[in-house]
Amino acid sequence: MYDVIIIGGACAGLSAGIYTGRRELKTIILSKDVGGQLAITTEVENFPGTLSIKGPELAMKFKEHAEKSGAEIKFAEVTEIQKKGSGYLVKTKDDEFESEVVILAFGLKQRQIGVPGEKELTGKGVAYCATCDGPLFRGKRVAVVGGGNSAFDAVEYLAGLAEKVYMFARRDVYRAEDVLIESVKAKENVEIMDFTEVEEFVGSNKLEKVKLVNNQTQEKSELELDGVFIEIGWESQVGRIKGLSDLVEVSERGFVVVDNEGKTKADGIFAAGDVTDTPFKQAVISAGDGAKAAMSAAVYIARKKGKEIGDVFSDRAKKR
Amino acid sequence: MELNDNNFEAEVLKYEEGPVLVDFHAPWCGPCQMQGPIIDELAGELKDKPVKIGKLNVDESNQTAQKYGVMSIPTLIIFVKGEPKETLSGLQNKDVLKEKLEALMK
Structure with a gap:
């Protein structure tokens, strides 16, 4: 007691x-x-x-x-x-x-996205803290989900470690400081994909790919990735x-x-x-x-x- | 003890006397800095037992970390006769780890 x-x-x-x-x-x-x-x-x-x-x-x-x-x-x-x-x-x-x-x-x-595979693959490629787990993806292909300051921070940090960093943003305007946005945009290994949402994380024992949808055109696509960092607040x-x-x-x-x-x-x-x-x-x-x-x-x-x-x-x- | 890509096979996989607890950590990771002292304390308490406890820096020994699919740290893996028996991610209490190791000693 x-x-x-x-x-x-x-x-x-x-x-x-x-x-x-x-x-x-x-x-x-x-x-x-x-x-x-x-x-x-x-x-x-x-x-x-x-x-x-x-x-x-x-x-x-x-x-x-x-x-x-x-x-x-x-x-x-x-x-x-x-x-x-x-x-x-x-x-x-x-x-x-x-x-x-x-x-x-x-x-x-x-905050989680709430899509299939997210929970199952957390710690197996799906991560929520770039500064903690980012270095485990050195030289790999990763993505960041989000369009705010913390997402841009994560992209900037990961760009220094990973081979390629994608950013999936829901819109084409971001809630981040201009300086940070410009600095991220200038990086050669960063690709910002606007109007992009994750529909599913796919992988058996570890993340293999993500299924994406463009929320304007409804066009679907897939991308092979080693890690995805979710930074949506x-x-x-x-x-x-x-x-x-x-x-x-x-x-x-x-x-x-x-x-x-x-x-x-x-x-x-x-x-x-x-x-x-x-x-x-x-x-x-x-x-x-x-x-x-x-x-x-x-x-x-x-x-x-x-x-x-x-x-x-x-x-x-x-x-x- | 400090483990790395070079001594991992000899120290962990070939250890036959009992379970081996490996703390996969890195210097940049906040929670790892909290797990570290717990691991040290546990190692002290179990030093006369048929068990081995070690730490592996995933930054320096990324081959081993990758081999066992460590993608989030701290991750603790208990090996028995060369095979990963149990994987725990996130901060772990000393008594939980002690219990698990003691059960595997028999």
């Missing part, structure tokens, strides 16, 4: 873990990874106090800080949540955990956890609705960071949100146990 279960191990979750840990609340952080979007960011240049730092390095510092503050971290994907007694039961694939309070901090997931993953949307209020866009204390509609469930309907998605905002949700959670637990609320705010529980 834990006081606090934090779902998610990036800026918001680890920051919440630092705060609950320091208040001697028995805390476990359940997450399938550490650092989330931060861990796949090359350089972070806007996290106060760090000037410039590599994403994974900052993520590791967060993790170390949370652990030193007393939070336990377990790599597991949460699949279900339900009310149990005065608290909650949280299930992962192999385990079950119980706590008084749950803090939702699992952020967003990379981020989306909510609230639906992944069974039972969650019955407990908390979820906005139209799939975000968990919170008040200015990080409280959700459900008693004892708090949320922080990109998972919430907060208007800006930034590492520093998530970290702040995490602290806020953790303090609200601490107040909630103290009230429940009939303790002095003052203790919660003083952070004197654990002087180190």
